[in-house]
Amino acid sequence: MSTSRADLAREIAAEQAHVDLVYANLSTASASAKELARQGREIFMSDRTNFLREEDGTALFERDAFAYQAARRMATLEAEHEGLVFGRIDLTDLEKRYIGRIGVRDEEYEPLVIDWRAPAAEPFYRATSNTPMGVVRRRVLRCRDDKVIGLEDDLLDSSAETDLPIFGEGALMAALSRARGRTMRDIVSTIQAEQDEAIRAPYRGVTIISGGPGTGKTVVALHRAAYLLYTNRARLEKGGVLVVGPSDVFINYIERVLPSLGEESVVLKAIGGVGSDVLGITSERYDEAEAATVKGSLAMLRILRRLVRLPLRDDPALHRVRVTVKGEVLGLDKGELDRIRDQVLSATKLNRGRTMATDQVVTALMRKLPSEISIERDELEEQVRDHPSLRSFLPAWWPTLTATQVLARLADADVAAKVAPELSPLQRAALVDSYAWLSDDDADQSRGWSIADIALLDELIAVLGRVPDDPEPDLFLTGNVAEVVTMADRLRTEKVVDPDDDPQSTYAHVLVDEGQDVTPMQWRMLRRRGPHASWTIVGDPAQSSYPDQAETTRALEELIGHAPRRTFTLSTNYRSPSEVFDFAARVVTKVFPEAELPRAVRSTGVEPLLAATDSAGLHDGLRAQLLELAARVQGTIGVICPPSRLNEVQLFVMSDPRLREFEARIIVVTALQAKGLEYDGVLVLSPDGIVAETPGGVRVLYVALTRATQRLVTLDVDTQDWRRLLA
Ligand SMILES: Nc1ncnc2c1ncn2[C@@H]1O[C@H](COP(=O)(O)OP(=O)(O)OP(=O)(O)O)[C@@H](O)[C@H]1O
Numbered sequence: 212m213s214t215s216r217a218d219l220a221r222e223i224a225a226e227q228a229h230v231d232l233v234y235a236n237l238s239t240a241s242a243s244a245k246e247l248a249r250q251g252r253e254i255f256m257s258d259r260t261n262f263l264r265e266e267d268g269t270a271l272f273e274r275d276a277f278a279y280q281a282a283r284r285m286a287t288l289e290a291e292h293e294g295l296v297f298g299r300i301d302l303t304d305l306e307k308r309y310i311g312r313i314g315v316r317d318e319e320y321e322p323l324v325i326d327w328r329a330p331a332a333e334p335f336y337r338a339t340s341n342t343p344m345g346v347v348r349r350r351v352l353r354c355r356d357d358k359v360i361g362l363e364d365d366l367l368d369s370s371a372e373t374d375l376p377i378f379g380e381g382a383l384m385a386a387l388s389r390a391r392g393r394t395m396r397d398i399v400s401t402i403q404a405e406q407d408e409a410i411r412a413p414y415r416g417v418t419i420i421s422g423g424p425g426t427g428k429t430v431v432a433l434h435r436a437a438y439l440l441y442t443n444r445a446r447l448e449k450g451g452v453l454v455v456g457p458s459d460v461f462i463n464y465i466e467r468v469l470p471s472l473g474e475e476s477v478v479l480k481a482i483g484g485v486g487s488d489v490l491g492i493t494s495e496r497y498d499e500a501e502a503a504t505v506k507g508s509l510a511m512l513r514i515l516r517r518l519v520r521l522p523l524r525d526d527p528a529l530h531r532v533r534v535t536v537k538g539e540v541l542g543l544d545k546g547e548l549d550r551i552r553d554q555v556l557s558a559t560k561l562n563r564g565r566t567m568a569t570d571q572v573v574t575a576l577m578r579k580l581p582s583e584i585s586i587e588r589d590e591l592e593e594q595v596r597d598h599p600s601l602r603s604f605l606p607a608w609w610p611t612l613t614a615t616q617v618l619a620r621l622a623d624a625d626v627a628a629k630v631a632p633e634l635s636p637l638q639r640a641a642l643v644d645s646y647a648w649l650s651d652d653d654a655d656q657s658r659g660w661s662i663a664d665i666a667l668l669d670e671l672i673a674v675l676g677r678v679p680d681d682p683e684p685d686l687f688l689t690g691n692v693a694e695v696v697t698m699a700d701r702l703r704t705e706k707v708v709d710p711d712d713d714p715q716s717t718y719a720h721v722l723v724d725e726g727q728d729v730t731p732m733q734w735r736m737l738r739r740r741g742p743h744a745s746w747t748i749v750g751d752p753a754q755s756s757y758p759d760q761a762e763t764t765r766a767l768e769e770l771i772g773h774a775p776r777r778t779f780t781l782s783t784n785y786r787s788p789s790e791v792f793d794f795a796a797r798v799v800t801k802v803f804p805e806a807e808l809p810r811a812v813r814s815t816g817v818e819p820l821l822a823a824t825d826s827a828g829l830h831d832g833l834r835a836q837l838l839e840l841a842a843r844v845q846g847t848i849g850v851i852c853p854p855s856r857l858n859e860v861q862l863f864v865m866s867d868p869r870l871r872e873f874e875a876r877i878i879v880v881t882a883l884q885a886k887g888l889e890y891d892g893v894l895v896l897s898p899d900g901i902v903a904e905t906p907g908g909v910r911v912l913y914v915a916l917t918r919a920t921q922r923l924v925t926l927d928v929d930t931q932d933w934r935r936l937l938a
Contacts, residue, residue, distance in 0.1 A: 218376060218378075219362065219378055222362060222376060222378065223359050223360075223361070223362060226299070226352055226359045226362065227358070227359045229296070229309060229323075230294065230295075230296050230352070230354065230357060230358075230359055231357075232317075232323060233295065233296055233309070233311070233315050233323045233324050234295070234357050236315055236316070236317050236318070236323055237295075237315055239318075294311075294352065294354025294355070294356065294357060294358075294359070295311050295312055295313065295315075295324070295354075295357070296309050296310070296311040296324050296352060296354065297310065297311060297312070297351060297352055297353075297354065297399060297400040298310035298311070298327075298335050298349070298350065298351055298352065298400055299349075299350040299352065300334055300335050300338070300346045300348070300349050300350070301346070301347050301348045301350070301375055302334075302345045302346055302347065303345050303346075303347055303368065303371050304345070308322075308325055308331060308332070308335075309323065309324045309325065310324065310325055310327050310332045310335045311324035311325070311326065311327065312326070312327065312399065312471075312472060312473055313326055313473055314326035314329060326441065327399050328411075328437065328438045328441040328442065329441075333407070333411070334346050335349060336402045336403070336404060336406075336407035337404050337407055337408075338367050338404075339367065339404060340365075340366075340367050340368070340369070343367040343368040343371075346367045346368065347366070347367060347368045347371040347375060348364055348365070348366055348367065348375045348377065349364065349365045349367055350362060350363070350364050350365075351363045351364075351382035351400045351401065352400075353382075353385075361385075362378045363378065363382035363385055364376075364377040364378050365377075365382075382400060382401050383401045383403070383785075383812070384812075384813070386398070386400075386401050387785055387812065387813055388813070392846070392847075393464070393847060394463070394464055394465075394466070394467050395429070395430060395433075395464050395465050395467070395468050396467075396468070396471070397430070397433075397434070397468050397471045397472055398427065398430050398434070399434065399472060402431075402434065403427075403783065405779070405781060405782065405783075406427055406431045406434075406781060408779060409431050409432075409435060409779035409781070410431055410434045410435045410438050411435075411438060412435070412777055412779065413775075413777075414439055414442065414443050414720075414745055415745050415774075415775055416745060416746075416771075416774040416775030416776055416777070417745070417746045417747075417748060417770075417771045417774050417775070417776040417777075418435070418745075418746070418747045418748070418776075418777055418778075418779070419747075419748050419749075419750075419776065419777070419778040419779070420432055420435075420747065420748070420749045420750075420778075420779050420781065421749075421750060421751060421752075421778060421779070421780050421781070421807060422751060422779075422780050422781030422782060422807055422809060423751055423753065423781075423784060423806065423807045423808055423809040423917075424751065424754065424784060424786065424787070424792070424795070424809070424913075424914070424917035425784040425785055425786025425787050425792070425809070425811075425889070425917060426781035426782065426783060426784055426785065426809045427781055427783075427785055428724070428749045428750070428751070428781060429456075429465060429724050429749060429887055430468065431749075431781065432454075432722055432724060432747055432749045433454070433465060433468045433469055433472075433722075434468075434472065435722070435747055436452055436454060436469060436474070436477055436720070436722055436747070437469060437472040437473070437474045439452070439720060440452065440474050440476070440477070446719055447476075447719050447720055448476055449719070450717075450718060450719025450720070450744075451476075451478060451716075451717075451718040451719055451720075452476070452477045452478065452718060452719065452720045452721075452722065453477075453478050453480065453718040453720070453721045453722070453740060453741070454469075454477055454478070454479045454480070454722045454724070455480055455481070455482055455485060455721065455722070455723045455724065455737065456479070456480075456481055456482070456724045456725065456887060457481065457482055457724070457725040457728060457883070457886045457887060458481050458482075458483070458495065458883075458884055458886065459481045459483075459484070459495055460880070460884055460888065461481065461724075461725075461886060461887045461888060462479050462480070462481050464887070464888055465479070465724075465887075466479055478718070481493070481495070482662060482665075482728075482729065482733060483495055483496075483662035483665050484665075485665065485666075485669070485733075485736055485737065485740065486665040486666070486668060486669040486672075486736060488714075488715055488716040489669065489672050489714045489715055490614065490665065490668050490669065490672070492659075492660055492665065492668070493665070494659065494660050494661055494662045494664065494665050495662065496658060496659060496660070496661045496662060497661065497662060497663075497854070497881075497883055498645050498661045498662075498663050498664075499641065499645070499904075500904065500905060500906040501637065501638060501641035502641040502642055502644070502645035502661075502663070503661075503663050503906045504638075504757070504758055504759070504906050505634060505638045505641060505642050506642070506645075506661070506663035506664065506666075506667060506730075506732065507663055507666075507730025507731060507732055507733065507757055507759075508730070508731060508732070508759060508762060509731045509732070509762060509766070510631075510633055510634065511667060511670070511732055512670070512732070512735075513633070514630050514631045514634075515617075515618075515667060515670055515671055515674060516674060517629070517630040517631075518617055518618075518620060518621070518626070518630045519556075519561055519612070519617055519671070519674055519675060520552065520553075520556060521620075521626065521629060521630055522608075523610060523620075526607075528604075528607075529548075529604075529607060529608050530544070530545040530548070531543060531544050531545060531548070532548065532572065532576070532600065532601060532604045532608070533600060534576055534594075534595055534598040534600055534601050535598070536580060536584075536586070536591060536594045536595060536598075537580075537584055537586060539580060539581065539584060541576045541577075541579040541580060541595070542576075542579065543572065543575055543576060543579075547575060548572070548608065551568060551571045551572060551575065552568065552609075554571065555567050555568045555571065559676075560674065560675055560676030561609075561612060561674070561675045561676065562611055562612065562675045562676040562677060562678055563676045564609065565605070565606075565609045565611070568605075568609045569596075569605055569609075572601070572605070573592060573595050573596050573601075576595050576601075577591055577592060577595055611678055612675055612678075613675075613678055614668040614669075614671035614672045614675060615660075615668060617671050617675065618646075618660075618664065618667055618668055618671060619646065619649050621642060621643060621646050622643060622646035622647065622649045622650060623643070624639075624640075624643045627639050627642060627643050645661065663730065663732070663733075665736070666730065666732040666733045666735070666736040667732060669715075669735075669736040669739065670732060670735060670736065672714060673739060677714055715739045715740055716740065717739075717740055717741060717742060717743075717744070718740055718741050718744055719741075719743075719744055719745070720741075720744055720745050720746070720747070721737060721740060721741040721744045721745075721746050721747075722746070722747040722748075722749070723737060723746070723747070723748050723749065723750075724749045724750075724887060725749070725750060725754075725886050725887055726748040726749055726750030726767070727750035727751055727752050727753075727754055727755035727756075727757070727763070728750075728754075728755055728756045728757055728886065728907075729757075729763070729766075730757050730763065730766075731762050731763060731765070731766035734763075734766040734767060734769075734770055735766070737770075738770055745774075746770070746771075746774075748767070751806075751807060752803075752805075752806075753799050753803045753805075753806035753807065753910060753913060754886070754910055754911075754913060754914045754917075755907055755910050756883060756886075756905060756906050756907030756910065756911050756914075757906060757907065758906055758907060758908075780807065781809065782807075782809050782810060783809055783810055783811075783812050784809040784810065784811040784812065785812055786889050786917070786918075786919075786920055787811055787917055787919055787920065787923075788811060788813050788814050788815040788817070788919075788920075788921070789810075789811035789813065789814045790814065790815060790816070790817055790818050790819065791811075791819055791916075791917070791919050791922070791923045792809075792811040792917065793811070794818070794819045794916065794923065794937075795913055795916035795917045795923075796808050797936070797937055798909065798912065798913055798916060798933070798936045798937065799909065799910065799913040801909070801936045802908070802909040802910065802936070803909075803910060803913075806913075815921065815922075817921075817922055819916075819922075819923040819924065819925065820836075820922075820923070820924045820925070821924075821925050821927075821934070822836055822924060822925065822926045822927070823926065823927040823928075823931060824926060824927070824928055825928065825929050826928060826929055829928055830863055830867070832926055833850075833860070833863065833894075833896065833926065834867055834869055834870060836894055836924050836926055837850070837864075837870055837873070837877065837894060838869060838870070838873075839924075840892040840894060840922060840924060841873045841876065841877075841892070843892065843921075843922055844891040844892040844921045844922050845891060846876070846890075846891035846892075846920075846921075847876055847877075847878060847890040847891050847892070848873070848876050848877045848878070848890055848891065848892040848893070848894070849878050849879075849880060849885060849888070849889075849890030849892070849893045849894070849918055849919075850864065850877060850878070850879045850880070850893075850894045850896060851880055851881070851882050851885050851893060851894070851895050851896065851901070851915040851918065852879065852880075852881060852882075852895075852896040852897060852900070852901070853881065853882075853896070853897050853900030853901045853903070853904045853905070854881045854883075854904050854905070855900065855904060856896065856897065856900065856928075857879065857880075857881055860879050860896065861879045864877050864879055878890065881901075881905075882901050882905055882911045882912065882914055882915040883905060883911065885914060885915060885918050886914055888918060889918050889919070889920055890918055890919060890920070891919070891920050891921045891922075892919060892921055892922045892923075892924070893915070893916075893918045893919035893922070893923050893924070894924045894925075894926060895912075895915045895916060895923070895924070895925045895926070896926050896928065897926070897927065897928040898912050898915075898916075898925055898927065898931075898933040899927065899928075899930045899931065899932050899933050900928065901915060902932075902933055909933070909936065912933065
């Protein structure tokens, strides 16, 4: 229903005039920002009812309209390419409202632009032709910096008597068909109605955002964080917002979205970095499938507790203690000492328990003195307490332990056999092997703690308590155990602070992305970061890399408890063309029939390409397919491969003379590293390898197959068993 180019140019010029007015007001306002903020507050206080009527019943709007806020956030927004004003709605009563990243008023306090999060902006996102909400036309302005360069309109109420011109084919399609960059962009001008509902859901309790791949879960959750900061600013700026994603690559990918919405105060962390507040360690390393599964499971809880209680060495000298008072030998044997240990550990944490344990040992020894020996109680106590053998026994029997020292003990197969009897021999071997790097003669000592270990170390800190400021010297460190401990010790970086403080940083709102991959042990780690928080949890079980879904669900249920909960399911795939998504869906439904399958919003007419090669021809096959992909798509190309091939493929892509010219566009990752990311062209290398080497198997292959925004190629190497799933 469009009109001529001249009409469009006229319309753009008219919009430009309004945008110019906004910028002019903004710079005047910035110049006297503080003063205006003060005045604004006064007006707000004295004439609140007037404001309320004008602004659709919200007191929030006014605050953001204050020029002071605007100036502060403008500094961030200036760095972005998208304009400050991006939308307009024309209402049946002829009112027009401009929507933007921040609210701006003129000197009369008349709104020139409404913040996208204000209630008055809601119809911009929610109105549809079935329910127009009084909106006749919705317009998206495409701006570069402060210049309007295009318009896209939707006529929502064709029955309204209007002569408003309508331009363009719709903003969403225009946005989706552009090539993607290396980082995620905000979608503030094209948020869809079902997404808007999740974004504006109430603050309290737990908000779950589910839906298949590419439905905008991540981007919606980030807009929700910006919305919550707007509606609960005082609480959230003080209490903090934590966003947790699967990897550092993912965090780099999303990190510009919130600043582009004017919000800088959110803490972003990869799941392997959540424990860094207490451990000083972050990890990006994945364990092999079997070990990762064991370490994620709640069975580890019992194993770690036993590990903490297991004496560091089976030294007969620690099986008994003897002191002499007035010629009488007073002693406790192993059974008595074990009982004291159990009692103390059930009352307090190990690193805080030495004093209590000492008191109990002293009392028990005092009781051993035959009653006929006459001695003042105080003197007896002093003699027992200060006895040199007791003083050397206690630190060895009740050592101060760091989390890394304790976990490192699992490198010893005998220790693992004692503390983890419930594991199968295969599981136990995988667990022990995963710590082989700790031994001094392991070639790969640089491997370090894995992502799954971080949650275990965090749990251990919760069990052990902090290391006291001035731990007594650990006299027990001799022999073989000492070697293991020494290596762990080198990696020990726990911060030492007041032992009575809760050691973790906590937040008022925690947003967890790719929640389906969070293992039960990781949920416990996250819970410690938000004991009183409200939560936004984003996920898609069909993409899970943790095999025991039932266990993860239980862990999540425990987190939610009785808190109010609401679930939003997003149903449209904005990333992949239908040809790519339908192909991937065929694969996943064979192993996970209950998968949420969204409807792809676009189609390109290009079916995925299934290619094959053998190990000998891998480089030639890979080069040929990548050159073809690079010629066919603009933008990024993701090569998704099994972990065992990652180094080889990275090296090949960097060194091959023909591929080097595309180096800036090609990214080589494993399927787990590709979680949450997208590329214009995707080559999935060795699907069989991905299934075999990754926890989650076919579900993780599904992740790989759903990363493309344009084209998908699969390249089998030697085997192609996975193709049976396409039948
Ligand atoms: N309303 C929208 N307007 C424009 N682009 C959108 C919209 N919704 C989603 N997108 C785009 O679709 C792509 C997929 O979004 P996102 O990564 O948030 O999906 P997801 O559901 O988290 O995917 P996955 O589960 O596969 O990680 C992104 O490029 C995002 O910007």
